[in-house]
Amino acid sequence: MESDPVSYSTQRGFQIYSAGLRGERPAIPISPDALEQRARDLLPPEVYDFVAGGAGSGETIQANREAFRRWRIVPRVLCRVARRDLRMALFGTTLSAPVLLAPIGTLSIVHPDAEPAVARAAAALGVPIVLSGLSSVSLEEVAQAAPEATRWFQLYWSPNLDLTLSLAARAEKAGYSAIVVTLDAMLMGWRERDLQNGYLPSLRGVGGASHFADPVFRSLLARSPEEDRDAAVRQLAKVFSNPDLCWDDLEALRRQTRLPILLKSILHPEDAVRAVERGMDGVIVSNHGGRQIDGSIASLEALPEIVRAVDGRVPVLFDSGIRRGSDAIKALALGAQAVLLGRPYVWGLAAAGEAGVREVVLNFLADLDTTLGLCGCATCAELNPELLRRDPK
Numbered sequence: 001m002e003s004d005p006v007s008y009s010t011q012r013g014f015q016i017y018s019a020g021l022r023g024e025r026p027a028i029p030i031s032p033d034a035l036e037q038r039a040r041d042l043l044p045p046e047v048y049d050f051v052a053g054g055a056g057s058g059e060t061i062q063a064n065r066e067a068f069r070r071w072r073i074v075p076r077v078l079c080r081v082a083r084r085d086l087r088m089a090l091f092g093t094t095l096s097a098p099v100l101l102a103p104i105g106t107l108s109i110v111h112p113d114a115e116p117a118v119a120r121a122a123a124a125l126g127v128p129i130v131l132s133g134l135s136s137v138s139l140e141e142v143a144q145a146a147p148e149a150t151r152w153f154q155l156y157w158s159p160n161l162d163l164t165l166s167l168a169a170r171a172e173k174a175g176y177s178a179i180v181v182t183l184d185a186m187l188m189g190w191r192e193r194d195l196q197n198g199y200l201p202s203l204r205g206v207g208g209a210s211h212f213a214d215p216v217f218r219s220l221l222a223r224s225p226e227e228d229r230d231a232a233v234r235q236l237a238k239v240f241s242n243p244d245l246c247w248d249d250l251e252a253l254r255r256q257t258r259l260p261i262l263l264k265s266i267l268h269p270e271d272a273v274r275a276v277e278r279g280m281d282g283v284i285v286s287n288h289g290g291r292q293i294d295g296s297i298a299s300l301e302a303l304p305e306i307v308r309a310v311d312g313r314v315p316v317l318f319d320s321g322i323r324r325g326s327d328a329i330k331a332l333a334l335g336a337q338a339v340l341l342g343r344p345y346v347w348g349l350a351a352a353g354e355a356g357v358r359e360v361v362l363n364f365l366a367d368l369d370t371t372l373g374l375c376g377c378a379t380c381a382e383l384n385p386e387l388l389r390r391d392p393k
């Protein structure tokens with residue numbers, strides 16, 4: 001970390017206010033709610049519902065947001081914060097900030113440039129992308145589109161172990177530097193809006209690109225996905241995920257790869273401890289953005305106990321409900337090493353492709369940088385629970 005840190009706050013704010021002097025307004029809405037509304041205006045209703053929606057009544061989506069409101073920041077003053085540094089090291093790589101882009105599948109439904117656009121935007125800002133195991137462009141093509149991006153691969157564990165291991169091996173070969181195993185989507189959540197719309201992108205052939213290119217997957221088909229797309233889609237529905245998975249099964253992946261393996265979807269402290277005991281390199285506290293269980297614990301509510309249980313043995317990452325810099329500050333203060341930004345970057349992609357993702361992430365980093373300094377901290381490592389109070393209301 002020899003180079004000077006980037007001051008996102010100063011640079012971004014100056015750029016936007018200077019443009020304002022010329023009568024210009026930001027092309028992409030600054031407020032996350034206005035951004036979502038912009039995307040909503042542009043997208044077909046069923047696509048908007050698919051991205052915005054959650055399980056059942058949407059209670060967990062709300063709970064994720066309310067959990068942030070229950071923590072208030074108590075800033076410190078006179079702390080010499082002119083020179084701030086958001087950079088952090090994770091698994092031997094220096095990231096621009098403790099921020100990654102969450103794995104979100106089937107992105108071509110919101111914009112034709114899809115995952116390659118997201119990867120290029122992330123690369124430009126030094127923010128890693130976690131590529132979904134259900135991406136609309138294959139993992140190799142995303143790697144080619146943004147070779148300089150720090151890329152992690154999110155794995156859906158198939159009942160066909162050879163397929164699971166093949167996907168992981170391909171990701172490693174293509175330069176992905178960590179594997180994220182998502183554990184809360186073994187069954188599809190009961191999503192009322194999607195059911196009402198009869199809309200599931202993966203059943204329409206979107207999201208299978210990495211599988212369709214996989215030799216093990218192809219060996220399960222009588223005809224290639226190019227020749228018989230419907231049969232490939234039906235096969236994907238059968239083999240993409242394994243509800244019978246158990247802790248012992250993880251061993252096969254642990255043996256195959258030396259890449260860091262993180263378990264995503266951890267909400268119980270005992271599961272976090274098990275992950276550590278099984279040789280996993282990190283956990284991601286997440287409820288899938290409220291898409292799987294209606295009435296699940298908010299991710300932020302689960303975080304402190306998990307941090308305590310893991311006790312510094314592996315990094316604890318966090319997602320679900322991160323919208324602004326202050327949300328990231330709260331999660332980091334409660335012990336997360338990094339946060340994953342989810343839906344907001346998808347709205348940016350919907351609004352303006354690669355440039356939209358770049359704007360959204362840049363605004364998020366600038367907000368984080370500003371709020372960090374205003375809290376009296378020059379680095380994220382200084383954040384700790386002392387900075388937060390539970391709102392009595």
Ligand SMILES: Cc1cc2nc3c(=O)[nH]c(=O)nc-3n(C[C@H](O)[C@H](O)[C@H](O)COP(=O)(O)O)c2cc1C
Nearest residue numbers: 051102103104105132182288289320321322342343
């Ligand atoms: C449309 C959509 C698709 C998603 N697809 C995946 C996926 O393929 N794999 C995965 O692990 N998580 C997936 N997620 C969950 C995200 O990785 C992340 O946990 C979630 O978006 C965080 O919630 P937030 O966006 O409300 O902050 C998806 C989320 C959304 C909104």
